[in-house]
Amino acid sequence: MSVKKFVVGCFDDEKVLFPAVKQVRKAGYKIHDVYTPFPIHGLDHAIGIRETSIHTAGFIFGITGTSTALGFMGWIFTKDWPLNIGGKPHFPLPAFIPITFEMTVLFAAVGMTLTFCYLCQLSPFLKRHHFHPRATDDLFVMVIECTEKSNETEVAAFLQSNGAIEVNVQEAETGWWLGTYDKQQKLYRPEEVGY
Amino acid sequence: MNNQFVIPGGYKKWTAGLMIVGALSLLGGIIFLNPLAGSTGDNLDSTRFWAVLLQNSLYWLLLVNTAMFFICITTLAMGGWQVAFRRVTEAISSLVPILGIIFLVVILSIVFGHRYDIYPWLDKTAVAANKALSGKKGFLSPTFYTAASLITIGLWWYIGKKMRDLSIQTDKEGPLDYEAGKKWVLKNTSWGAAFIVVFGLTVGSTMPWLWLMSIDAKWFSTMFSWYTFASTFVSGIALITLFVVYLKNRGELEYVTDEHIHDLGKFMFAFSIFWTYLWFSQYMLIWYANIPEETTYFKLRVQGPYHGLFLFNLICNFVCPILILMKKSTKRNYAIITFMSVLIIFGHWIDFYQMVMPGTVKGNPKLSWYEFGIPIGFVGVILWGVGRFLSRVPLLARYHPFLKESIIHHT
Numbered sequence: 349m350s351v352k353k354f355v356v357g358c359f360d361d362e363k364v365l366f367p368a369v370k371q372v373r374k375a376g377y378k379i380h381d382v383y384t385p386f387p388i389h390g391l392d393h394a395i396g397i398r399e400t401s402i403h404t405a406g407f408i409f410g411i412t413g414t415s416t417a418l419g420f421m422g423w424i425f426t427k428d429w430p431l432n433i434g435g436k437p438h439f440p441l442p443a444f445i446p447i448t449f450e451m452t453v454l455f456a457a458v459g460m461t462l463t464f465c466y467l468c469q470l471s472p473f474l475k476r477h478h479f480h481p482r483a484t485d486d487l488f489v490m491v492i493e494c495t496e497k498s499n500e501t502e503v504a505a506f507l508q509s510n511g512a513i514e515v516n517v518q519e520a521e522t523g524w525w526l527g528t529y530d531k532q533q534k535l536y537r538p539e540e541v542g543y
Numbered sequence: 544m545n546n547q548f549v550i551p552g553g554y555k556k557w558t559a560g561l562m563i564v565g566a567l568s569l570l571g572g573i574i575f576l577n578p579l580a581g582s583t584g585d586n587l588d589s590t591r592f593w594a595v596l597l598q599n600s601l602y603w604l605l606l607v608n609t610a611m612f613f614i615c616i617t618t619l620a621m622g623g624w625q626v627a628f629r630r631v632t633e634a635i636s637s638l639v640p641i642l643g644i645i646f647l648v649v650i651l652s653i654v655f656g657h658r659y660d661i662y663p664w665l666d667k668t669a670v671a672a673n674k675a676l677s678g679k680k681g682f683l684s685p686t687f688y689t690a691a692s693l694i695t696i697g698l699w700w701y702i703g704k705k706m707r708d709l710s711i712q713t714d715k716e717g718p719l720d721y722e723a724g725k726k727w728v729l730k731n732t733s734w735g736a737a738f739i740v741v742f743g744l745t746v747g748s749t750m751p752w753l754w755l756m757s758i759d760a761k762w763f764s765t766m767f768s769w770y771t772f773a774s775t776f777v778s779g780i781a782l783i784t785l786f787v788v789y790l791k792n793r794g795e796l797e798y799v800t801d802e803h804i805h806d807l808g809k810f811m812f813a814f815s816i817f818w819t820y821l822w823f824s825q826y827m828l829i830w831y832a833n834i835p836e837e838t839t840y841f842k843l844r845v846q847g848p849y850h851g852l853f854l855f856n857l858i859c860n861f862v863c864p865i866l867i868l869m870k871k872s873t874k875r876n877y878a879i880i881t882f883m884s885v886l887i888i889f890g891h892w893i894d895f896y897q898m899v900m901p902g903t904v905k906g907n908p909k910l911s912w913y914e915f916g917i918p919i920g921f922v923g924v925i926l927w928g929v930g931r932f933l934s935r936v937p938l939l940a941r942y943h944p945f946l947k948e949s950i951i952h953h954t
Contacts, residue, residue, distance in 0.1 A: 389951075389953040389954075390953045399871075403871075407869070434833075442823075442826065442827045442830050442831070443827070443831065445823060445827065446827075
């Protein structure tokens with residue numbers, strides 16, 4: 349929960365944005381995020397953020413759901429309250445599979461939604477800082493985080509020279525709960541596939 | 544960039560070798576297994592001979608036909624990503640006529656050779672004596688069986704040929720302008736739609752009832768065809784993946800990237816689970832209802848000598864794909880994806896084995912030289928056909944209107 353300084357550059361074209369992202373990373377600036385009106389294939393690779401860990405979380409939630417369902421039903425029908433249902437065994441695995449499947453999906457879905465909200469630091473009644481209102485309409489907004497090493501006027505000039513039509517400096521809070529999900533960034537490698 | 548596939552020497556050697564193994568197995572079968580003796584089931588080897596031929600010719604036919612189905616669904620969905628390797632799928636589907644003829648020869652010999660041990664409904668006295676069988680007389684009759692098989696394979700052949708010709712036509716006519724491109728896409732989509740309808744009415748609903756399910760003529764499952772389709776679709780995708788990876792490793796298919804391999808891996812992963820879903824739906828309903836006329840099918844498979852294969856089938860086709868193909872990095876790893884493709888093709892071959900064998904050779908399953916020799920021969924035929932097609936046409940459908948979409952494809 350810290351207030352940080354950001355340099356915000358707006359682009360009006362994807363074709364300008366991609367080379368600019370590349371140049372910014374080459375120069376060693378830290379990209380906080382790029383906000384676009386629509387999903388752009390390959391942008392996540394281009395800005396070099398690390399792979400999300402949400403699928404690992406999903407797998408763990410799913411396994412938890414599977415074992416909860418099987419364990420609970422198994423305990424009820426073998427230990428707590430054994431019933432003879434149609435002469436089937438007390439632990440009729442095929443009959444349990446649909447419920448187990450549903451529980452796996454339920455745990456994974458709910459768990460992943462909450463994890464996603466945490467990773468993006470979203471919550472109801474929380475007002476997040478918008479870097480530019482037109483990011484939801486027609487502008488591609490690149491936000492660069494200022495560290496102690498970077499000079500904001502220099503960064504702003506750099507963005508402008510790479511085709512940003514509008515550049516300004518803003519201060520914003522990052523994260524609100526239990527630390528921040530700091531987006532680690534891979535350093536630019538020249539052999540990377542250009543997008 | 545050389546856009547022409549030249550069959551390398553190693554490929555030719557493998558093709559010839561595998562085909563010779565298959566031919567020798569067939570010859571051995573003819574000599575040692577008495578194919579003409581005992582059509583009532585009293586000669587086990589004779590039954591084995593025809594059952595294995597039926598299993599393999601049908602499995603590999605459905606596998607190569609899946610490639611054309613894959614082209615048509617991606618065409619209908621206006622997909623562009625598959626265009627970079629469309630020629631590979633076309634090459635695989637070009638085998639439908641050859642494997643179709645082999646299959647027709649096998650099934651017509653079975654039907655007109657009166658093999659009661661394979662199809663009990665051929666036995667007229669048994670049918671008349673049994674109410675369950677005589678009720679199906681119209682459907683399970685040699686006339687209907689033959690006519691339906693001929694029409695089915697004829698239509699696959701004809702529409703598949705049309706689709707391939709349309710694709711090759713673009714190479715000859717050069718770049719299409721906007722109007723011509725639109726016309727071409729409409730034509731391509733229409734033929735694709737026709738194929739989907741035929742495919743849905745045949746593999747998707749009726750033909751596996753005739754070809755496979757009627758081995759256990761008294762038993763029935765409405766899910767059976769769709770289940771067979773799922774089985775062949777996932778292994779068909781695995782076959783496509785194998786050829787794409789092979790060509791990629793040889794430095795061909797310049798525009799195919801990890802993204803395309805990743806998408807094929809996703810198909811394999813998703814449809815392995817789809818297969819399990821259908822397998823389980825069929826199994827659970829029968830297990831739960833516990834009606835004797837339905838459970839007979841699973842009695843031999845779950846409790847009899849096929850128990851090991853039954854479990855292996857599940858492990859190989861469900862547990863392995865879901866655990867190994869779940870991660871993104873494994874779907875992009877050529878070694879793992881090759882291994883998984885081979886495993887899935889083998890696993891579904893076993894699936895077909897346990898569909899055919901319990902109804903024919905009953906409690907005496909054998910997995911020996913003949914059972915493995917015949918599929919090796921079929922693999923050889925597929926290698927030969929794919930190599931032949933690929934060496935005749937450019938490897939990239941260069942003027943396909945959606946090619947750009949495939950080049951910039953990104954997941």
